[in-house]
Amino acid sequence: MDINNLTINKILIIDLAFIGDVILATPVTRAIRAKWPQAEITMLTVPLTEPVAQMNPYVDNTLVYDKRGSHKGLSGMWKISRELKKYGFDLAVCMNFAARGAMVAWLAGIPYRLGYDAQHAGWFLTWAASHIRQGIKHETKNHLEVLTPFGFSTDDTTLTLVPPADAVASMESKMVQQGIVPGQYYVVCPFGSYERKNMPLPMAAQLIRQLNDRYPVYLIGGQKEKLGLDGYAKAGKLPESHVLAGTLNLQELAVFIQKARGMATVDTGPMHIAQAMHCPTVALFGPTDPKVWGPENDNSCYLYTDEECSPCWGKGPCRDNVCIKKLKAKDLYEKLQ
Structure with missing residues (x-):
C-alpha cells in the first residue's frame, strides 16, 4: 500500500510515554506535518504529558488516555477506542513499543495504522517498523525510525516547545x-x-x-x-x-x-x-x-x-x-x- 496514494486529512499520534519521550517526538511530528501540511494532527497522551503535547507547534489538538483512571483496564481501552472512533481519524502513528497504542487504534477503527512490531503490536498495524535499533544514536533519531515504512523522515532533529x-x-x-x-x-x-x-x-x-x-x-x-x-x-x-x-x-x-x-x-x-x-x-x-x-x-x-x-x-x-x-x-x- 503506497502512502502517497491515500487521502490523509486527520492524523492521530499516540504517545503514551514520559515527558522526555513526548518532547523527543518533536521531529516525528515535524516530519508528519511537512508530509501532510493540510491535515489536522491530534496527539493522544497520558494526563501528565498532555500539557507538553499542547506546546508542540506541529500538533493541533490533544486528547487524553487516562489508563490509570477512567480508561483503566480492558474496559477502559474499549471506552477510549469508542471515544476516538467519533473523530474519524484516517491515520494513527503509534510511537511506543508497547502494543497498547496499536490495539486502541485498531479498536477505534482507524483505517491506516503505523507503529512498531514490538510485543506483537504488528498484528494490529497496517505498517510495522522494526523495534530493533540499528547502532547507538540519539533518541530523537530512534523515534524517527517509526516512519521507515513510509519512506520519509527529516534531518531536523531540533526540539521545540511553544508555551501558550x-x-x-x-x-x-x-x-x-x-x-x-x-x-x-x-x-x-x-x-x-x-x-x-x-x-x-x-x-x-x-x-x-x-x-x-x-x-x-x-x-x-x-x-x-x-x-x-x-x-x-x-x-x-x-x-x-x-x-x-x-x-x-x-x-x-x-x-x-x-x-x-x-x-x-x-x-x-x-x-x-x-x-x-x-x-x-x-x-x-x-x-x-x-x-x-x-x-x-x-x-x-x-x-x-x-x-x-x-x-x-x-x-x-x-x-x-x-x-x-x-x-x-x-x-x-x-x-x-
Whole structure:
C-alpha cells in the first residue's frame, strides 16, 4: 500500500510515554506535518504529558488516555477506542513499543495504522517498523525510525516547545511577584526519575553556593521531591522560597527555564524541556547514556565519566553511584559559565 496514494486529512499520534519521550517526538511530528501540511494532527497522551503535547507547534489538538483512571483496564481501552472512533481519524502513528497504542487504534477503527512490531503490536498495524535499533544514536533519531515504512523522515532533529500565552503571562506575573529578573538566575534540577541519576548532595551544595555568588539559584522538581530539595537548598544556603517543587505547572516551568541564564541538571524530563526551550544547559550523566539521551543544542553539553559499567540504567550492581560521584562540581560550574 503506497502512502502517497491515500487521502490523509486527520492524523492521530499516540504517545503514551514520559515527558522526555513526548518532547523527543518533536521531529516525528515535524516530519508528519511537512508530509501532510493540510491535515489536522491530534496527539493522544497520558494526563501528565498532555500539557507538553499542547506546546508542540506541529500538533493541533490533544486528547487524553487516562489508563490509570477512567480508561483503566480492558474496559477502559474499549471506552477510549469508542471515544476516538467519533473523530474519524484516517491515520494513527503509534510511537511506543508497547502494543497498547496499536490495539486502541485498531479498536477505534482507524483505517491506516503505523507503529512498531514490538510485543506483537504488528498484528494490529497496517505498517510495522522494526523495534530493533540499528547502532547507538540519539533518541530523537530512534523515534524517527517509526516512519521507515513510509519512506520519509527529516534531518531536523531540533526540539521545540511553544508555551501558550496564558502560561507565559502566568509565569511572568509570578516572577514579578517574587522579584525574579529574566536572564538573571540559574536553575538547578538535581533529581532524576530514580536515585542513581541524582546529583550528589555535596556536589549540588558546592555548585549552588558558587552559582549563587553571581546570580540567584532556584531548585526545581516535583511536589514529592519537596523535602529532598529543601535539604539541598539548606546545604547550599538558599532560602526556602527558592525551592520550586510542584509550584509550577509544566507549561509555566517551560517558560521559567526559557528565561533562565542557564540550567544544571541530571538526566530527567526538565532537561529535555530546557533543550526544547533553548536554555543553555549542562547535564550530568552516570547510569544512562548521553549519546542516546543527552542535550544536543549548540549552547549545551554534558558531563560523563563513561565508566565501564555504564550505562546500567540504574540496574547495575554498583551501590555507591560511582559514575556520578566522580564528576566534580567545579567542572559543572565551569561548563555552565
